[in-house]
Amino acid sequence: MSERDEPRTAAVPSQKPGGDAQPGGDAPTPRRLPPGRQGGGPPWAGAGMPAERSMNFGPSARRLLGRLRPYRLHLGAIITLAVVSVGFSVAGPKILGHATDLIFTGVIGRQLPAGTTAEQAVSAARASGNNSFADMLARMDVVPGVGIDFNALSRVLLLALGLYLAASLLSWWQGWLLNGVVQRAVQRLRGEVEEKLNRLPLPYFDRQPRGELLSRVTNDIDNIATSLQQTLSQLLTSLLTVVGVLAVMFWISPLLALVALIAVPLSVLVTQRIAKRSQKQFIAQWKHTGELNGQIEEAYTGHELVKVFGRQREVEAAFAAKNDELFRASFGAQFISGIIMPSMMFIGNLSYVAIAVVGGLRVASGTMSLGDVQAFIQYSRQFTQPLTQLASMANLLQSGVASAERVFAVLDADEQTPDPVEPARVTDPHGRVEFEHVSFRYEQDKPLIDDLSLVAEPGHTVAIVGPTGAGKTTLVNLVMRFYELDAGRITLDGVDITTMRRDDLRGRVGMVLQDTWLFGGTIRDNIAYGRPDATEEEILAAAQATFVDRFVRSLPDGYDTVIDEEGSNVSAGEKQLITIARAFLAEPSLLILDEATSSVDTRTEVLLQRAMAALRSDRTSFVIAHRLSTIRDADLILMMENGRIVEQGTHEQLLATHGAYHRLYRSQFTGAVVDEEPVGQPAAV
Incomplete structure (x- = not known):
């Protein structure tokens, strides 16, 4: 049930290129290989497929961050705001520590006898044998008999409140700017992916399940945006906080700072060990997400076939199996990465206990003030918290970089050969098409078309017939340059099509395929897509000539009837x-009709034959048909087998030879072929 993207031409945006001699058509369909080994062939053939190997985190992360380079000025403002905001936050505990000293000094001073000096109070304490209290008192700016200075305390608290408020406002401003930068960068990334998809050759889409490709350009890009948005701000703030807090901690007490730093190597070691295990799980998570999307898309687009053949249980079982794989990968990724946070909290608590014990001893010995210890404990929390945040962001970073790597695989895929710098143009268009010793194959070890030569004269109708897999649709796909030749060349009015711009070539071609393609819009819009500058009268004339007007008039909204994206409100x-x-x-x-009347009734087909006869007048036409009754009047009929033209001529001439065309004709109008006979011998019927 696998669908593939539809190539569009300037003349008529059509669906996938038919059903002959191509992946999904008459040629043997390339078998779907296990994930990560799709397609085989040249090295680039598997580009864009889910990676099974461990991703290269460093280069991919640098490449992702490099996409923010165009926004240097904004990033400079974000960094400046972050530095100031973190600076205010880091200054807060030191100021609050001073407030604690004011309160503690006031409490101690009120207990000392009034009228004495601080030196006298220290001497009295030593005389009484209380040396620890005397050491602590000697470092305090205490006035015996005087309590808390509430005026000074209020000024300090207001200063701390102002700093914290300013830090919050600057942090909000920084987040607002960063959000704009990330969203603009992701917007550009989406645009680049869309442009890239338009430059990729058709073989790339032949090897890609549609749901997997859609997952890359939707789910993975959304995950990149989420990861950048949630991690960059915290990453910047956390790193600045660690640097600022560490500097203040060494300024207050180098000894306590060294005690706090013991937690760093432990945190790094634990984070690396856990992240290494979760990284593979995140790659598997997004791989299974893409595969599940592809499976759902296939089951949904082929829903009717699933019902007809009663394969609901098999589809449900396949979904359940893939969903279970996604569950295990997602659970493993989130569980393993989720261990980081509690591990960091445990290490942080150990550091907190060590600082509290050592700090208490230093206050008792008089080498530090109580406010400095209180500030240092706050700083230790501020120091371990960003380390914990950095560790907890590891899962988001890995998930985002894993998605970025999948998107970069699409951007790095080999593109179709570029158009020539100085393209050739058809100056005197007549529609003469010539194949000169053309060779082509989808897979290098499976020949398809070999040394084929033919000429389609201007104004002639060339019908191409043959069994499934003969190479009929491949022939016209090569004219459209959906695929590149292995050898030989094709000319249009004497001009090699490889020397022309693709848009110029396809703008001269109209293509109607068996599988129709309509977009969400009105019937008028869908018809006008062939020539956007057409007038209303020209649109109506085309609709009347092709009998569209006959059924549109019966619709309540006429030509303004809106067709949904699946075209389910009109018949096939x-x-x-x-x-x-x-x-x-x-x-x-140049007109290409590939089973263009396969979905219409017999009476309408007869009328359409007349309309298309008018459409083909003065044009070269290639008509691919399985119903031979539709091509009896063709100027030239090509009978193809295994990529070769085995017979050519008019309908009467080919019947007279009693060859392959005669057998094919008899199989349709005389009876079913029981066994295929060699060329030149009549078939059993």
Whole structure:
């Protein structure tokens, strides 16, 4: 049920390139290999597929952050705001420590006898044998008999409140700027991915499950935005906080600072060990997410077939199995990375206990004030908290970089060969198409078309017939340059198509395929897509010529009827008629019809044959058909087998030879072929 993206042409945006001799068509469909080994062939063939190896975190993270380089000025403002905000936050505990000293000094001073000096109070304490109290008192700016100085205390508290308020406002401003930078960077990334998809060759999409590709350009890009938004601000703030707090801690007490630093190597060691295990789980999580999306997309687009063949249980079982794999990977990633936070909290608590014990001893010995110890304990919390935040962000960073690596794989995929700098142009268009010793194969070890030569004269209708896998649709796909030749060349009015711009080439071609493609919009919009500058009268004329007008008039909204994205509110035959009207309106010089009437009834087909005969007049037409009744009047019929033209001529000439075309004709109008006979012998019927 796998679907593939539809190539679009300037003349008519159509669906996937038909059903012959291509992946998904007549040629043997490339088998789907296990994840990470899709497609085989050249080294780039698996580009964009879910990675099974461990991602290269460093280069991928640097490349992701490098996408913020165009916003240097904004980043400079963000860093400045972060530095000032963190500076205010770091100054807060020291100021609050001074407030604690004011309170403690007031409490001690009120207990001392009034009228004495501080030196006398210290001497009295030593005389009484209380040396520890005397050492502590000697470091305090105490006035015996005087209590707490509330005026000074209020000024200190107001200063701390102002600093914290300013830090919060600056932090909010920084977050607002950062959000804008991240969203603009992700917007550019989405645009680049969209442009990249338009430059990728069709073989890339042949090897990509659609749901997997959609997951990369939607889920993975959204995850990148979330990861950048949540981690960059915390990362910057946490690093600045660690540096600022560490500097103040060494300023207050080098000994306590060294005690606090013991937690750093332990934190780094624990984080590395845990992150290494969770990294593989995050890669598997996003890999299984993409595969599950692809599976859901296949089951949804083929919902009718699933119901018809009664395969609901198999689909549900496959979904349950893949969903279970995603659950195990997601659970493992979140559980393992979730261990980081409690581990960091445990290490931080050990550091807190050590600081409290050593700090208490230093206060008792008079080498530190109580306010400095209280400030240092706050700083130790401020020091371990950003370390814990950095550790807890490891899961987000790994998840974001894993998604970025999947998106970068799309951006790094080999593109189609660029258009020539000085492209050739068809100056005198007639529609003459010539194949000169053309060779092509989808897979290097499986030949398909080998040394094929033919000429389609201007104004002629060339019908291409043959069994499934003969190479019929491949032939016209090569004319459109959906695939590049292995050898030989194709010319349009004497100009090698590889020397032309693709848009110029495809703008001269109208294409109507068996699988219709309509977009969400009105019927009028879908017809006008073939030529956006067409007038209302031209649109109506094309609709009337192709019998679209006949059923549109019966709709309540007429040409303003809105078709949903799946085209489910019109029948398959009506959709086919709309695509034919679109090609009719485009007025191409070269027309390609690939089973264009397969979805319409017999009476409408007869009428459409007349309409397409008018459409083909004065144009070269390639008509691919399995129903031979539709191509009896063709100027040239090519009978293809295994990528070779085994017979060519008019309908009557080919019947007279009693060859492959005769057998194919008899199989449709005389009876079913029981066994295929060698070329030149009549088939058993």
